[in-house]
Amino acid sequence: MNRVERHACFGGRQEVWKHPSAALGCEMRFGVYLPPAAVAGERCPVLYWLAGLTCNEQTFITKAGAQEHAARHGLILVAPDTSPRGAGVPNVDSYDLGEGAGFYVNATQAPWSQHYRMQDYVAQELPALVEQQFPCTEARGIFGHSMGGHGALITALRNPGRYRSVSAFAPVVAPSQVPWGSKAFAAYLGEDREAWKEWDAVELIASAGERLPLLVDQGDSDEFLSKQLRPELLEQACAAAGHSLTLRRHPGYDHSYYFIASFIGDHLAHHAASLR
Amino acid sequence: MNRVERHACFGGRQEVWKHPSAALGCEMRFGVYLPPAAVAGERCPVLYWLAGLTCNEQTFITKAGAQEHAARHGLILVAPDTSPRGAGVPNVDSYDLGEGAGFYVNATQAPWSQHYRMQDYVAQELPALVEQQFPCTEARGIFGHSMGGHGALITALRNPGRYRSVSAFAPVVAPSQVPWGSKAFAAYLGEDREAWKEWDAVELIASAGERLPLLVDQGDSDEFLSKQLRPELLEQACAAAGHSLTLRRHPGYDHSYYFIASFIGDHLAHHAASLR
Numbered sequence: 001m002n003r004v005e006r007h008a009c010f011g012g013r014q015e016v017w018k019h020p021s022a023a024l025g026c027e028m029r030f031g032v033y034l035p036p037a038a039v040a041g042e043r044c045p046v047l048y049w050l051a052g053l054t055c056n057e058q059t060f061i062t063k064a065g066a067q068e069h070a071a072r073h074g075l076i077l078v079a080p081d082t083s084p085r086g087a088g089v090p091n092v093d094s095y096d097l098g099e100g101a102g103f104y105v106n107a108t109q110a111p112w113s114q115h116y117r118m119q120d121y122v123a124q125e126l127p128a129l130v131e132q133q134f135p136c137t138e139a140r141g142i143f144g145h146s147m148g149g150h151g152a153l154i155t156a157l158r159n160p161g162r163y164r165s166v167s168a169f170a171p172v173v174a175p176s177q178v179p180w181g182s183k184a185f186a187a188y189l190g191e192d193r194e195a196w197k198e199w200d201a202v203e204l205i206a207s208a209g210e211r212l213p214l215l216v217d218q219g220d221s222d223e224f225l226s227k228q229l230r231p232e233l234l235e236q237a238c239a240a241a242g243h244s245l246t247l248r249r250h251p252g253y254d255h256s257y258y259f260i261a262s263f264i265g266d267h268l269a270h271h272a273a274s275l276r
Numbered sequence: 277m278n279r280v281e282r283h284a285c286f287g288g289r290q291e292v293w294k295h296p297s298a299a300l301g302c303e304m305r306f307g308v309y310l311p312p313a314a315v316a317g318e319r320c321p322v323l324y325w326l327a328g329l330t331c332n333e334q335t336f337i338t339k340a341g342a343q344e345h346a347a348r349h350g351l352i353l354v355a356p357d358t359s360p361r362g363a364g365v366p367n368v369d370s371y372d373l374g375e376g377a378g379f380y381v382n383a384t385q386a387p388w389s390q391h392y393r394m395q396d397y398v399a400q401e402l403p404a405l406v407e408q409q410f411p412c413t414e415a416r417g418i419f420g421h422s423m424g425g426h427g428a429l430i431t432a433l434r435n436p437g438r439y440r441s442v443s444a445f446a447p448v449v450a451p452s453q454v455p456w457g458s459k460a461f462a463a464y465l466g467e468d469r470e471a472w473k474e475w476d477a478v479e480l481i482a483s484a485g486e487r488l489p490l491l492v493d494q495g496d497s498d499e500f501l502s503k504q505l506r507p508e509l510l511e512q513a514c515a516a517a518g519h520s521l522t523l524r525r526h527p528g529y530d531h532s533y534y535f536i537a538s539f540i541g542d543h544l545a546h547h548a549a550s551l552r
Contacts, residue, residue: 008529262286
């Protein structure tokens with residue numbers, strides 16, 4: 001691993017690292033914020049952020065304003081890229097498939113299956129690298145936005161015991177039932193919709209092996225609300241399964257990082273309560 | 277004026293507007309944050325941010341994390357672009373001259389003098405537009421970063437009585453004495469260095485008609501510290517003139533928006549104390 005950026009930030013350090021990924025077969029970058037406690041050598045919990053369509057490892061670290069809160073709570077923040085990238089990695093000319101649109105699944109279909117193994121990367125390879133390099137405790141949380149909100153929910157639901165906290169901003173809760181998810185899943189996972197269920201939060205909630213309480217924030221002026229996000233499907237699934245869900249609908253807020261920044265402090269507090 | 281973006285943000289609204297500029301002879305954009313008090317119709321003071329080289333009206337509003345503090349203090353934030361732009365506007369292939377590098381002066385030399393009148397724009401035309409469109413009091417503050425820190429200092433010093441508060445992050449304090457400023461001033465103002473003095477904060481401090489206290493933050497790991505910024509020249513000028521200066525040197529901080537975000541709350545509090 002090589003560090004490519006280092007900036008003092010709220011008494012800690014915002015860094016960017018690059019490394020060869022075995023899971024993805026390409027070089028990957030991630031952002032890591034080390035709070036003052038970690039800079040001083042204290043082991044801290046790690047909170048993983050999964051970003052949305054078109055984003056990369058820079059988006060969250062430059063726009064969300066999370067470092068101030070991570071500094072106060074003593075949380076390490078890790079923000080990976082949203083897909084494999086670069087020479088040899090399959091791609092198409094589309095914002096919602098291929099590069100920038102990994103959907104945090106392990107693809108099974110050609111030409112995607114060799115590189116697009118983002119679930120292995122975010123749930124296994126990246127935490128192992130992070131926990132080797134930085135002063136971490138074993139407490140992990142995960143959250144994300146939109147496609148990355150979907151990623152956070154499925155990653156927590158698929159890995160009982162691995163995370164202590166989970167939350168999401170404007171997540172794609174039922175990818176199998178909406179255009180973004182259907183397009184990506186058909187490409188990455190094939191046409192058999194049975195295979196999609198293990199990557200769909202609303203499907204996974206029914207039989208979850210662990211019931212971490214969910215915090216979900218959603219703007220009611222989000223331009224993707226009714227077609228792509230459909231939080232009511234998560235509400236129904238949680239109610240049916242007895243899964244704790246705090247779904248906050250915020251009047252006037254849209255899908256942007258202005259929405260995320262406005263409520264990021266609440267999410268950091270939510271995670272800190274379980275992680276510290 | 278036309279609004280081109282509107283986002284709910286910390287209970288208020290982050291907007292972007294575009295308008296034809298008479299001073300600059302082109303279309304210009306600026307960001308404006310309206311705190312909850314302004315959205316509710318209450319008149320609020322306006323704090324102007326001047327950004328640095330290569331930036332535009334998006335940089336501050338997406339990266340600085342100022343809205344949270346502006347919401348709490350009830351301040352309107354206005355963030356213009358850093359130069360005229362577009363078809364018919366002179367430009368060169370350089371990051372520190374032409375587009376993105378207006379230096380907040382009124383150019384007197386061809387080919388720049390027709391469009392590069394950023395001082396008229398930020399000190400006169402833009403405030404008049406803002407005060408017509410939004411619920412503003414007559415209290416104005418101004419701050420900025422790097423080239424925009426220079427801009428904030430000279431704009432306050434050249435316009436006694438027009439601003440109630442001023443501050444800067446890593447400002448170019450003596451453009452006449454450093455490479456960035458010498459290159460820009462030679463192009464925009466000509467080779468006669470006498471003409472540069474009215475655009476140089478260190479020169480203006482000696483005979484300032486008003487002595488607003490200055491708050492300046494500077495990272496001591498700033499890559500431009502000794503060659504372009506030289507805060508010791510401002511210290512000397514303020515000491516000689518009896519001008520109040522709070523210069524804070526922050527160990528380990530660089531020139532980035534991670535530095536700005538880390539201390540933006542202190543600057544908003546500084547301005548709010550004079551503006552509200």
